[in-house]
Amino acid sequence: MAGAGLVIAFVVAVISFLVWVFQPTKTKRMLNQIPGPPALPLIGNAHMLKPGGSEFYQQILEYTQMFDKDGILRLRVGLQPSVALYKPETVEVVLHTKSHITKSQEYRFLHPWVGTGLLTSTGDKWKMRRRLLTPTFHFRILYDFLQVFNEQSAIMVQRLEKQVDKGEFDMFPFITLCALDIICDTAMGKHVNAQADSDSKYVKAVYKMSELVHRRQKSPWFWPDVIYNSLPQGKQQQECLQILHGFTKAVIRERQSVIRKKIAEEGPTEPAKDDLYAEGGKKRMAFLDMLIYAAEGGANMTDEDIREEVDTFMFEGHDTTAAAANWAVHLLGANPEIQQKVQDELDDIFRGSDRPATMEDLADMKYLECCIKEALRLFPSVPMFARTISEDCVIGGYDVPEGTTAVVVTAALHRDPDHFPDPEKYDPDRWLPENCASRHPYCFIPFSAGLRNCIGQKFAMKEEKVVVSSILRRFNIKSMQTRADLLPMGELILRPQNGIRVKLTRRQQ
Ligand code: HEM
Numbered sequence: 368m369a370g371a372g373l374v375i376a377f378v379v380a381v382i383s384f385l386v387w388v389f390q391p392t393k394t395k396r397m398l399n400q401i402p403g404p405p406a407l408p409l410i411g412n413a414h415m416l417k418p419g420g421s422e423f424y425q426q427i428l429e430y431t432q433m434f435d436k437d438g439i440l441r442l443r444v445g446l447q448p449s450v451a452l453y454k455p456e457t458v459e460v461v462l463h464t465k466s467h468i469t470k471s472q473e474y475r476f477l478h479p480w481v482g483t484g485l486l487t488s489t490g491d492k493w494k495m496r497r498r499l500l501t502p503t504f505h506f507r508i509l510y511d512f513l514q515v516f517n518e519q520s521a522i523m524v525q526r527l528e529k530q531v532d533k534g535e536f537d538m539f540p541f542i543t544l545c546a547l548d549i550i551c552d553t554a555m556g557k558h559v560n561a562q563a564d565s566d567s568k569y570v571k572a573v574y575k576m577s578e579l580v581h582r583r584q585k586s587p588w589f590w591p592d593v594i595y596n597s598l599p600q601g602k603q604q605q606e607c608l609q610i611l612h613g614f615t616k617a618v619i620r621e622r623q624s625v626i627r628k629k630i631a632e633e634g635p636t637e638p639a640k641d642d643l644y645a646e647g648g649k650k651r652m653a654f655l656d657m658l659i660y661a662a663e664g665g666a667n668m669t670d671e672d673i674r675e676e677v678d679t680f681m682f683e684g685h686d687t688t689a690a691a692a693n694w695a696v697h698l699l700g701a702n703p704e705i706q707q708k709v710q711d712e713l714d715d716i717f718r719g720s721d722r723p724a725t726m727e728d729l730a731d732m733k734y735l736e737c738c739i740k741e742a743l744r745l746f747p748s749v750p751m752f753a754r755t756i757s758e759d760c761v762i763g764g765y766d767v768p769e770g771t772t773a774v775v776v777t778a779a780l781h782r783d784p785d786h787f788p789d790p791e792k793y794d795p796d797r798w799l800p801e802n803c804a805s806r807h808p809y810c811f812i813p814f815s816a817g818l819r820n821c822i823g824q825k826f827a828m829k830e831e832k833v834v835v836s837s838i839l840r841r842f843n844i845k846s847m848q849t850r851a852d853l854l855p856m857g858e859l860i861l862r863p864q865n866g867i868r869v870k871l872t873r874r875q876q
Pocket of ligand 1: 826
């Protein structure tokens with residue numbers, strides 16, 4: 368087996384060498400004009416990229432500062448040419464167009480997990496699914512979801528009660544399991560009570576899988592499946608996939624049996640419009656229900672198609688929001704005056720009552736919204752994402768050839784001093800209407816932008832407001848880490864290496 372692996376590795380290396388030698392000179396010439404660190408034949412810059420998530424994240428930020436002039440730099444991983452973009456003017460070229468909507472080659476390593484669901488698909492498949500799923504984020508459905516945000520946040524607060532005056536602890540798992548319960552309950556219509564099981568295998572498998580995919584994206588020697596699957600990393604991936612798919616398949620099976628029974632009893636396979644937008648929580652048409660109804664109603668959708676969408680939403684819909692709320696909590700806990708201002712705003716809204724938040728309350732949480740946006744600026748949950756350049760184009764004054772991977776480095780873009788002076792400073796006032804009205808529309812894009820922006824961004828902002836306000840209505844937070852202690856890991860999602868260490872005290876009302 369090891370011998371076969373070596374032969375395959377040798378054949379792959381020879382083919383790669385020939386492809387590199389015969390790569391069109393026009394492409395090479397175009398790429399060579401773009402500034403960037405020197406690359407080696409075949410592997411490009413892959414040998415330079417740091418393996419660890421936090422060192423890699425730091426390294427990419429450093430490169431963007433080193434080559435900061437035009438907002439573009441060239442990197443090559445294996446034979447795949449890439450450019451990193453980190454100024455609003457360069458990012459806009461790629462996102463503000465119908466042309467470059469295909470995700471980059473590197474997303475293929477996500478396929479074993481999320482298939483070609485909404486995040487990774489392209490062309491007609493993506494258009495069809497986006498059209499099908501957009502109504503499930505209609506604002507009237509978000510009304511129903513608010514009830515779940517409140518219920519799950521109340522459970523989280525109860526769990527946090529046990530930490531009051533007990534010294535330092537890690538907030539990360541508390542918020543993460545709450546976010547997992549929220550996505551299962553809202554999008555999937557299933558209670559999984561993750562908060563009752565603080566050692567969720569599913570969450571651990573999500574983290575391991577993110578680390579493995581990210582590592583593989585940076586390492587061309589892991590790219591061929593035959594090699595990867597025979598390595599310990601490939602075996603770990605198989606174990607993760609069993610847990611991840613096992614979890615989502617169970618969720619799907621349960622909803623399918625409920626809906627099939629309903630269809631058998633009631634007849635029609637199309638959900639009534641009233642069902643789709645019903646308020647009050649009873650007849651909510653969740654995202655998964657929509658997919659199952661579509662499949663049962665004859666849409667061209669197999670169980671596997673449903674599974675890839677469910678896996679996509681489970682991943683994009685819980686890990687991102689959990690990370691964002693955690694970073695927001697750290698920053699508030701590290702800035703007591705700002706925390707006090709948010710608590711004053713919440714006291715004005717709730718006036719001592721512990722009632723659940725309404726949509727109107729969320730709209731009144733204006734300063735908290737500034738704090739959440741400022742946290743997303745400094746610690747965007749998706750620190751980079753990428754597209755394939757579909758036709759030769761000019762970015763930042765340089766010719767970029769078709770087929771290049773364009774990586775939008777949100778974490779660097781959000782630190783552009785031309786738009787955010789003193790960029791490392793946590794300053795929620797940047798988001799007051801008078802301070803942000805004239806900013807470039809592409810200088811802050813935590814949810815991406817253009818046609819392939821985040822479908823769940825309204826859901827996410829509302830969820831974050833409920834989760835963070837629930838904590839601040841009951842507790843004072845004191846962060847026990849400095850910025851340097853946080854060590855953000857820039858894998859698929861930006862997470863703190865050592866968790867979010869805080870102390871809680873109960874507020875005197
Ligand atoms: C703070 C929370 C969130 C952040 C920062 C965020 C950010 C993003 C970003 C940057 C993208 C583009 C990714 C890429 O091009 O590779 C994206 C896409 C997406 N997000 Fe979110 N997201 C969040 C929450 C959510 C939630 C709650 C859901 C679902 C319930 C969701 C579902 C999706 C989906 C399905 C896509 C792919 C959309 C498409 O390509 O059409 N996200 N998100």
